[in-house]
Amino acid sequence: MYKIAVVGDYDSIYGFATLGLEICPAGNREEIRNTLRRLAEEDYGIIYITEAAAAEVESDLEAFQERMLPAVIQIPGVSGNTGAGVQGVRRTVEQAVGSDILFGGVS
Amino acid sequence: MAAKQVNPTRMELTRLKKKRITAIRGHKLLKDKRDELMRQYLDLVRENMEVRKKVEAGIRSANRNFVIAKAGMSEAALNTAMLAPKQEITLEAGGKNVMSVDIPTFEYKTRTADENDIYSYGFAFTSSDLDGAVKSLADILPDMIRLAECEKACQLMAAEIEKTRRRVNALEHVIIPETEESIKYITMKLDENERSTQIRLMKVKDMMLEEAHHYSGKS
Numbered sequence: 482m483y484k485i486a487v488v489g490d491y492d493s494i495y496g497f498a499t500l501g502l503e504i505c506p507a508g509n510r511e512e513i514r515n516t517l518r519r520l521a522e523e524d525y526g527i528i529y530i531t532e533a534a535a536a537e538v539e540s541d542l543e544a545f546q547e548r549m550l551p552a553v554i555q556i557p558g559v560s561g562n563t564g565a566g567v568q569g570v571r572r573t574v575e576q577a578v579g580s581d582i583l584f585g586g587v588s
Numbered sequence: 589m590a591a592k593q594v595n596p597t598r599m600e601l602t603r604l605k606k607k608r609i610t611a612i613r614g615h616k617l618l619k620d621k622r623d624e625l626m627r628q629y630l631d632l633v634r635e636n637m638e639v640r641k642k643v644e645a646g647i648r649s650a651n652r653n654f655v656i657a658k659a660g661m662s663e664a665a666l667n668t669a670m671l672a673p674k675q676e677i678t679l680e681a682g683g684k685n686v687m688s689v690d691i692p693t694f695e696y697k698t699r700t701a702d703e704n705d706i707y708s709y710g711f712a713f714t715s716s717d718l719d720g721a722v723k724s725l726a727d728i729l730p731d732m733i734r735l736a737e738c739e740k741a742c743q744l745m746a747a748e749i750e751k752t753r754r755r756v757n758a759l760e761h762v763i764i765p766e767t768e769e770s771i772k773y774i775t776m777k778l779d780e781n782e783r784s785t786q787i788r789l790m791k792v793k794d795m796m797l798e799e800a801h802h803y804s805g806k807s
Contacts, residue, residue, distance in 0.1 A: 483679040485696070496654050496725045499706050501675035501698060526679040526694060527736040547747055549692050550681060552740035556732070557644050559651045566644065570637055570742065577629055577746035584637060 483526030483550070488516055489534045493558035497529075510537045517541055517553075525551045531558035532565040594770045596777035604774065608767045615759040622752045625687045629745045636738040643735050646728030653721035660715035669709035669718065675699060679733075689748045691741035694733050 484503055487494045491506040498504045505520065507513040513534050518541075520528050528551045535542060535555045545553045555566040567584075574581050594600055658666055676699040683690050698705070706726045707719060 483681050485677055485679055493651070495670050496650065496721060498670050498673050499675065499708050499722045500726055500729055501673055501677040501706075526681045526692070527733070529732070529736075546743050549683070549690055549740070549744065552692065552694075552736045554732075554736045554739055557647050557651075559655065562644055562648060566640055567637070570633065570640060570739065573742050573746040574633055577626070577633075577749040583630070583633065 483524050485527045485529070486520050486525050487529045487556075488513060488520070489529075489531030489556075489558055493531045493533075493560070494529075502529075507534065513538050514541055521545070521551060527551060528553045529556050530554070531556060532563045533558050533560060535565060536563070594774060596774045596781075598778065601771065601774045601778070604767055604771050608764065608771065611759055611763050611767060615756060615764065618752055618756045618759065621687055622749060622756055625689070625745060625749050625752065628686060629742065629749060632738060632745065633742050636735070636742050639731055639735045639738055643728055643731050646724070646731065650721060650724040650728065653717060653724050657715055657717035657721045660717055665713055666718070669714050672708055674708045675705040677729075686741070686745070687748075689741075689745050691744055692737065694737050696729075696733050 486503045486505055487497045488505045488507055490508060491504075494504045494506065503525075505516045507516045513530075514537075517528070517530075517538060530542075530553060532555050535553075542553055545551065555569060557563070557566070571581050571584055574583055594604070661669075678697050678699070680695040680697065682693040682695070684693050685691075703726070706722055709718075711719070
């Protein structure tokens, strides 16, 4: 039995509370990092994190890449889409294939 | 000359030959694994990209709705409306094994079956825009779960493909040529030894004949 958490600035994520996801508002880097660390130890299956927040703690996110759970997924925040999520998908293609053969032309 | 020093013995030769057979077999298997992983990965990553674009568009429009909703209400009223969520989501996580990569599968359950439970407020003091915003967010939730599943699987599979590819290359370009070179070196060395023994014996025979009968094989 797992839970789903959403991390990011309050304005971007408060809507998810109504759906029954757990929201963890975090503003600065320290807060985000601590929140992630706390969530990783508890029973969370998916952690959605806003792209803006993810950019702050990029190095911490890499540790989650190899783990099966939780899945840390970037979503766009209220301030707009930075393209970091799509960039992440491209990065996995690069890792697997050697170069981005699928989405190279599409931006 | 072999890259590393090997003992030119029959035992070593047998060992190396076995090693070569194992390496070639392993290489073939790993190559098959890599190809199959890659095939599945490419399908998955295409889906991943599609779902991601859909989710991002969905969240963008939901956020727009929320901003509009927020504009029409006081901050306090909005916070109050959001304060106590009625609905709760729990996640069942299973595992699926794709070519020895464990990828998670997610299934979510809402605490109550009533889909109107996402509105955690009375309708009297909130704007109708808020209802629309919450609804639009609820609509993309299944896609978000699917995205999590896809994206995690892609990450795990990419890591596995990278590892497998390295192994295939190491076997193909290092282990197998090295073993073959060692085998060649030992075979040569053993042949050389055999020839030198043969010559020595012939020489000894000549010397013994010479001694017994004053007979020289050369002339």
